[in-house]
Structure formats: structure tokens, C-alpha cells
Amino acid sequence: MTNLPEPLIDFSPAAQQLEQRLQALDRAWQRFExxxxxxxxxxxxxxxxxxxxxxxxxxxxxxxxxLRETQLVLEGISPPGGxxxxxxxxxxxxxxxxxxxxTWIAERPPHDALTLQDLLDIHKxxxxxxxxxxxxxxxGRVLIKGTRFVPPGGHPFDELIPAMLDLANRTRGLHPAIQAAELHYNFVAIHPFSDGNGRTARLLMNYWLMQRRFPVTIIDVADRAEYLNTLELANKGDCVPFASFVANCIEHSIHRLIGE
Structure with missing residues (x-):
């Protein structure tokens, strides 16, 4: 296991515990491909x-x-009701x-390294x-609603962000679902921005997965409680539930696309 500065977590231990779960995900991915x-x-x-x-x-x-109002906005139409x-x-x-x-997926080579500038560009x-x-x-410091976990102050970013990116970019023999969950968790644990961290984390997770030929992965708002609960468990040192949750989200998205 990698020695990491707090609050970062190496998700490697989750891989063995979720072996059967990941095999099922692989079978779904092969059908999608x-x-x-x-x-x-x-x-x-x-x-x-x-x-x-x-x-x-x-x-x-x-x-x-x-959902319908969101679609209207994306079509350039103002939704009714002010x-x-x-x-x-x-x-x-x-x-x-x-x-x-x-655009990055189309223009960059597969498995191209994720950079600090990428984080800043997406958040911007x-x-x-x-x-x-x-x-x-x-x-400065920031608090996260609904949890006692307090992200680090601004001073350790020079150490934390490079360590997070190194984990995400290094070939470590981990299943993509495990490494994607790890990237998401470590990003929100650092909480590098004053606002918009969750949306940015989910976009970066999708970028990382799509580089590896996985489809768009949706974390459904209906699963919000489980999402937050498993993140909280990871805050306490147990990363397995969150890794399993992310694997479930990936597989559910695959099943939707192939009509299963």
C-alpha cells in the first residue's frame, strides 16, 4: 500500500474484496464494447x-x-416558470x-496524464x-454540509494534489473502477475549491473512465444517500463501500446503454 499524506487513501485493498463484483462489471463492459x-x-x-x-x-x-427543464436549458430554451x-x-x-x-477524449492519446491544469480548466x-x-x-478552510469531515487547509495543496494525480496516472494493475473511485474520493477529500468540488469530481471521474473506453457513468440523485454514506465511510478509512458503489454506477450505466 502506498504511503500517502492525509487525507488521501490508496484504494488497492478494495480490489481483492470486490473481485467477484469487478468480474461482473468486466462482463458487462465486454458486452458494451x-x-x-x-x-x-x-x-x-x-x-x-x-x-x-x-x-x-x-x-x-x-x-x-x-430532467426536462435541464434538457430545455441545454437546447438553449428557457424553462417555464421563471x-x-x-x-x-x-x-x-x-x-x-x-x-x-x-474534446480531450477525442484529441488526446489514451491514458493521457491528468494534470492540475485539467482540474482548474474543468472547475473554471x-x-x-x-x-x-x-x-x-x-x-482558506471549507466545511462540507452533512459530514464531520473537515478538508485540509490551503497550505498542503502543493503536496496533496501531486500525490493524488500520481495515484491517478500511475499504472498500478488496479481495475479502472477502483482507480476511478479512488480519484473521485481523493479529490473531494482534498476539496481544492471553495465550491463546485462534487460536480468537478464526477466530471473528472468520467474523463478518467472514458479514457479507458468506459461509457458515461451517472451517479443517480436517487442514490444520493448511499453516495454520501459511502463517501463518509471512506472518510473513516473504509474505502470498499464507495468503490463498490462506483462499480455499481458504472455497470448500471452500461446496462442502460445496451438495453439490459
Whole structure:
């Protein structure tokens, strides 16, 4: 196990405990890959998943736009009922940030290293017209609603972020689902921004997975309680439930795309 500065966690121990779970995920991924190569994954299904990704990621953070209203915003149409302008910006920005992820996937070599600049670029888009500090690391402490976990102050970022990126970029023989969960957890544990950390973490997790030919992975707002509970368990040192949760989300997204 890697020696890491707190609060980072090496998720390697989860791999052995979740071996059967990961084998099932691999079988689902192989079916997805075969259908994708055969042209059997409908483009409209991929587009629908993109809208649902934005809706669910924002709803987890309390955004009140419905799925239909989110779709209207992404089509450039103002939803009825005088919705809060900030919520409209949040939806627009998330979709634009996912578009940036897709551009990176198309233009960069597979498994290209994730960088600090990538983190800053995604956050800058996510928080555009919402936070004047968009794209900048926080300088003070921050609290996370619903947990006693307190992220580190701003001073250790020079050590924590490179360590997190090294874990994400290094070939360690871990299943992609385990390493994606590890990246997500360590990012939110550092909490490098004053706001927008959850949305940025989920986008970065998707970028990391899509580089490895996994589809868009949605964490459903209906699973918010389990999501937060498993993150809290990881805060206490048990990373297995969160790794399992992420694997379930990946497999569920695959099943939706291939109609299972």
C-alpha cells in the first residue's frame, strides 16, 4: 500500500474484496464494447445519458431543475416558470464542461496524464458566471454540509494534489473502477475549491473512465444517500463501500446503454 499524506487513501485493498463484483462489471463492459463496435449503441441513447449526467450531478448538489427543464436549458430554451438564473448557469456550465471532457477524449492519446491544469480548466467552466474564483484553488478552510469531515487547509495543496494525480496516472494493475473511485474520493477529500468540488469530481471521474473506453457513468440523485454514506465511510478509512458503489454506477450505466 502506498504511503500517502492525509487525507488521501490508496484504494488497492478494495480490489481483492470486490473481485467477484469487478468480474461482473468486466462482463458487462465486454458486452458494451461489442455492441459499440457493432454500431448497436444508439446515438440518441448516448445523448440522453449526457443530459441525465448533467441533471443528476446538479440535482445531487440541490439544483431544482427537472430532467426536462435541464434538457430545455441545454437546447438553449428557457424553462417555464421563471427558474433561478444561477440554476440555469449551473446546468449550462456542467454540459459545457462535459463537452470539454469529450474534446480531450477525442484529441488526446489514451491514458493521457491528468494534470492540475485539467482540474482548474474543468472547475473554471463549472463555476463560470457563478463564482469569481472559478478555476482558482481555495485559500482558506471549507466545511462540507452533512459530514464531520473537515478538508485540509490551503497550505498542503502543493503536496496533496501531486500525490493524488500520481495515484491517478500511475499504472498500478488496479481495475479502472477502483482507480476511478479512488480519484473521485481523493479529490473531494482534498476539496481544492471553495465550491463546485462534487460536480468537478464526477466530471473528472468520467474523463478518467472514458479514457479507458468506459461509457458515461451517472451517479443517480436517487442514490444520493448511499453516495454520501459511502463517501463518509471512506472518510473513516473504509474505502470498499464507495468503490463498490462506483462499480455499481458504472455497470448500471452500461446496462442502460445496451438495453439490459
Amino acid at each position: 461489442a455492441e459499440l463496435q457493432a454500431g448497436k449503441v444508439a446515438r440518441n441513447s448516448l445523448e440522453a445519458m449526457r443530459v441525465e449526467l448533467t441533471y443528476n450531478s446538479n440535482a445531487i448538489e440541490g439544483n431544482t431543475l427537472s 427558474k433561478n438564473l444561477k440554476e440555469i448557469y449551473v446546468a449550462r456550465n456542467h454540459d459545457t464542461a462535459f463537452g470539454k471532457v469529450e 467552466i463549472v463555476m463560470r458566471d457563478i463564482d469569481p474564483a472559478a478555476g482558482g484553488l481555495r485559500t
